[in-house]
Amino acid sequence: MHQSIVRLDNPCALADFLRITLGLSSQERVSALVDRVFHRMDDHTKQTMFSFFKKKPPPAPAVAPLAETGASPASLTPTPPSPAPPRFPGPGNGGSLIGSALVIPIDIPEPPAAPPERQKWVDKLKASLGKTAGSISGVFGGSVIDEALYESLEDALLMADTGVPATQYLLTELRRKVKDSGVTHPIALKNILIALLTELLQPLQKPLVIGEHRPTVIMVAGVNGAGKTTSIGKLTRHLSEHGASVLLAAADTFRAAAREQLSIWADRNLVEIISQEGGDPAAVSFDAVSAGKARGKDVVLIDTAGRLPTQLHLMEELKKIKRVIQKAGDSPVAAGLTQGNPSHSIGMPPHEILLVIDGNTGQNALTQVRAFDDALTLTGLIITKLDGTAKGGVIAAIARERPVPVYFIGVGEKLEELETFNAREFAQALLG
Ligand SMILES: Nc1nc2c(ncn2[C@@H]2O[C@H](COP(=O)(O)OP(=O)(O)OP(=O)(O)O)[C@@H](O)[C@H]2O)c(=O)[nH]1
Ligand SMILES: [Mg+2]
16 A cells, blocks of 8 residues: 555546556556545445345335245345445535645555456456447547547547437536646546546446335336347346246237247246236236235246337337236235235335347437336336447436436346446446
8 A cells, every 4th residue: 555645636636646646557546546535435346246136125014024935135135335426526515635725645545356256247348348448548549638639539429329418418527627627638538537427327326126025026128139038037047046036927928939938038047937828918917916926926027028119009008018017016916915914015016117228229229218218117227238239328328318227237148147237337348
């Protein structure tokens, strides 16, 4: 641990100081140190420690504890992340370092090490978004901050699917912070951009809560081939691994292949499935919620058929599925009255309505979020296929224009290639 005395005016000056005076070459290390000094606690360290999904303490007395099912509550209750503090607090706004005459000792810590499993994931994410990161970070290769740099950055962000509103927001804020802080080096500019993007993405970082209701009913929707069934399979595996019992519902009743695909996931994960040849997807969903309750399942995952937002009759069908699931929550069977436990309510399902988006669809992903959110009031997103040709910037567009939480992101077809979304990790992976 190295200790030195510096005089500071702002985070950007600190970043410059760390990079130039101490000769720190690593972008992430500089960012980590700036964060450390300004926020006292590094959110990256905290976020990487939380596990796949979380369970809120059940609101007694209505909810039975998971322990009754033999599941370990500890496995479902990692510490929730506290909201990130503002990246650049204004003068007198808690930023003890901000003030022109402050002279303080700075402990220079080693960069926080992510747990090995999470680090593996972060590396995979970085590799997946490497192309985008390469073209954005190339912008900061020069030695001065000038108009040409801002223009190249604008182009690079637009090319990364960030969209006009988010790009303009980031550039305006960036110019303002550069002006306020007086930084002159492009690397310091990049640090500010990482901090700004993290701040923009932060509202999307939210854990999926499992266990508040029993069962927690999760309805999954999206366009054809987005990765709904695969993501349900991956989620089922994670839930099972954490001791939660899962019931799958094949509400994609149109295609036999769709039912078979979900059955394979059910077999693989040794979980039960409610499926029906042909018939009404809303009826299958109703049956699944009822069965989930009667069988004491922790989670019911409902897979729906793919559809385009422009197929209005299919969007209407989706609304009907939601309405019928809501009714299942009120019904005696679903409410547990048949088990002689009238107080055991599951509230108003579906507790989660997730939209699965293919990360390769670029700005069209935002259109999908808007359309499905208007129709269903989404509670969360799963963004798949961020490996391959996906550029990743669309998450910033979503954050700016329709900030629905991103519960998970997928970077591959394998079971383990679905993970929680972390704003800071993502910002760093995207910006290189
Ligand atoms: N590379 C990659 N492929 C994925 C990912 N998630 C899903 N896939 C693949 O995407 C294809 C479609 O996945 P499905 O899960 O069948 O998609 P779906 O949304 O259920 O499709 P429909 O039910 O037909 O609407 C499959 O080949 C999956 O293996 C991912 O994160 N990365
Ligand atoms: Mg499917």
